[in-house]
Amino acid sequence: MNGSTVRARIVLPSRRRHAIPLTSLVDVVFILLFFFMLASSYLDWRAFPLSLAGEGGDASAPVGHTLTIARDGALLDGEIVNAEQLGERLRGRAAPVVVVPEDGVPLQSLVEWLDRLKLWGVNASLARPAAS
Amino acid sequence: MKIVLPSTRRAGSGLDDERLLPLINVVFLLLVFFMLAGALSSPAAFRVDPPKSSEAGSADAGASALLFGRDGKLAFGAEVVEVEQLQDFSRRWRAVHPGAALAIKADAEADAAQVLRLLDALRATGIDRVVLMTTRAPSK
Numbered sequence: 236m237n238g239s240t241v242r243a244r245i246v247l248p249s250r251r252r253h254a255i256p257l258t259s260l261v262d263v264v265f266i267l268l269f270f271f272m273l274a275s276s277y278l279d280w281r282a283f284p285l286s287l288a289g290e291g292g293d294a295s296a297p298v299g300h301t302l303t304i305a306r307d308g309a310l311l312d313g314e315i316v317n318a319e320q321l322g323e324r325l326r327g328r329a330a331p332v333v334v335v336p337e338d339g340v341p342l343q344s345l346v347e348w349l350d351r352l353k354l355w356g357v358n359a360s361l362a363r364p365a366a367s
Numbered sequence: 368m369k370i371v372l373p374s375t376r377r378a379g380s381g382l383d384d385e386r387l388l389p390l391i392n393v394v395f396l397l398l399v400f401f402m403l404a405g406a407l408s409s410p411a412a413f414r415v416d417p418p419k420s421s422e423a424g425s426a427d428a429g430a431s432a433l434l435f436g437r438d439g440k441l442a443f444g445a446e447v448v449e450v451e452q453l454q455d456f457s458r459r460w461r462a463v464h465p466g467a468a469l470a471i472k473a474d475a476e477a478d479a480a481q482v483l484r485l486l487d488a489l490r491a492t493g494i495d496r497v498v499l500m501t502t503r504a505p506s507k
Contacts (some may be wrong), residue, residue, distance in 0.1 A: 257384045261391055268398045274406020278417070282426035282470065282498040287486055304479070336479035345479035346418040346501060353422040361484035 259302060283346065285344025288333045288360040302359075304348055320357050326355045335362050412442035418475035419504035432470035432500055439481050450488070457492035468496035 275279065302321070303310040310323060332352060336345045352359040388493050404472055413436050434442040441448040448456050460469065469489065 246447070257391065259393065261387060264398060265392050268394060268401065271398065271401040271405060271407075273388065275401060276408050279418075279503045280426045281420060281423035281501045281503055282497075283420050283423040283501050284468070284498050285471075285486060287483070287490060287495075288379055313473045336483065338478065338480045340479045341475060342473055342477045342479045342482055343418040343475040345474075345482075346420050350420050350422045350504075358470075361483055361486070363487055364480050365459055 283349065286360045288362040298343060299328070300325070300332045302332050302334045302352075303347070304334065304340050304345055305342075306340055309348060322351070322355055325352070325357045328357065331358045331360060333362050334359050335364055337364055377457055387406065387481055409417050410420060410445050412445050412447050413440060415472045415474050416476070417472055417502050420501035421504045423499075423501045423503075424486055425469070426498070426500060432472040435473035435485060437474040437476045441485070457489065458485055458493050461493060466496075468498045469494050470498050470500050473499045 300312055303313075309316055309318075311322065311324065316324070334345070334352070336347065349359060409431065411434055413434065415436060431444050433448070434440075434444075436442070441450065441453075443456060443460075471482070471485075482499075486491050489495075489497060
């Protein structure tokens with residue numbers, strides 16, 4: 236050491252601004268975006284539990300009412316009823332209702348009647364029509 | 368005569384990358400939104416228009432379901448199931464999902480009596496808990 240100061244100079248390597256090239260990143264992200272937009276389904280699925288009548292043997296459960304769904308209306312125990320009459324008769328009753336759709340009735344109308352029964356608090360179960 | 372062309376900006380220069388940042392932010396936000404909002408589903412054998420219901424409860428949209436087409440065709444995911452194969456299908460399904468309810472995606476225009484016959488046949492093979500998948504209808 237001869238009294239002179241030693242100066243060390245540290246040269247930092249110049250940092251690159253972006254390690255990933257942003258243009259190609261955008262390309263990939265766009266492709267992912269289109270994939271998820273096209274491959275996903277945005278339907279709001281709901282579940283409606285279906286119960287068939289006669290779960291514990293056919294004769295054991297007492298049947299309260301039978302609601303037959305026809306293509307142009309409904310019959311409660313063989314008598315033509317509309318939605319209001321059905322509501323008056325069944326609302327709050329404990330008696331179970333067996334819903335039987337006739338052949339050729341679309342599923343949508345069965346679901347609509349089941350919706351009404353559920354709204355009225357009716358204990359509904361399903362049965363298929365006798366083979367014609 | 369001297370024609371001065373506008374200097375083309377070099378792609379990938381630092382200035383260009385800076386200008387891409389807001390775009391990337393927005394695209395990333397959209398990507399995250401679509402990933403979270405949509406449900407990825409496996410391809411189905413045929414198209415099913417579900418019935419609308421106002422009273423049905425919430426359901427897991429990603430779960431695979433037994434499809435019931437407008438003309439009475441059956442499929443599980445992309446695989447078509449014949450009525451004769453129902454016993455075999457039921458045994459395999461119950462082995463994978465013991466005690467679970469089988470989801471049925473049936474077409475709104477399908478014959479309701481045929482759907483109930485299917486339920487009857489499923490019960491005969493040992494599947495007695497079935498839920499019908501619907502979409503939400505505007506409640507009255």
